[in-house]
Amino acid sequence: MEATRQLLADRPAPTRVVVLTTFDEDELVTAALRAGASGFLLKDLPRHRLVESVLAVHAGELQLSTSVTRRLVDRQLGRQPSPARLAAFGRLTAREVEVLALVARGATNGEICAELHLSESTVKTHVGRLLEKLAVRDRVQLVIAGYDLGVVD
Incomplete structure (x- = not known):
């Protein structure tokens, strides 16, 4: 964090710092952001996402690893999905999330x-897989899971 503060101190040009770490702890995220970091990414990030994130930070955006963002939002909203549901969410395809x-x-x-x-059969297949992956029994519970996971607000 001290390196971040020093890098950002007294720079005439806009300098941006991305923290790349294996430590997924809320206190470190908070400290990095307070020190002025524009990104907090975990080292398990796929290479293409790392490149996208660095480019986004260069363009002036804030970038946080998905798990960090989800935890911060969940804490802010006072919801905490179960670890099993969070793990299941990570196994969903992009189409299943849609x-x-x-x-x-x-x-x-x-x-x-x-x-x-x-097609209707494809949609039914996706809904069935969602029920199975998220370990819920019906569409009502899928709706609750969607809210818990932050897929919808």
Whole structure:
């Protein structure tokens, strides 16, 4: 954190710092952001996401690892999804996350078909996999999971 403070002190040009670490602790995130870091990324980040994040920080954006963001938002909102549900969320495909968001917003299978340009059987397959992966028994619980995981607000 001291290096971050020194790098950012008295610089005429805008300097940005990204912290890349294996330590996923809230106190370190807070300290890094207070020291002026523009990013806090975990070393397990896929290479392409690391490059995207560095470019985004260079463009002036703030970048946090997904797990860090989710934890900070959950703490702020007073919700804490179970560790099992968080682990399951990490195994969802991008398409499953899209379907979950639409289910959580109350969309029917037909509406999901139209929105994502999928067949009804494909939507049913995605919903079934979501039920299984998130260990819930019905669409109502999927909606709750969607809110708990921050897929919808």
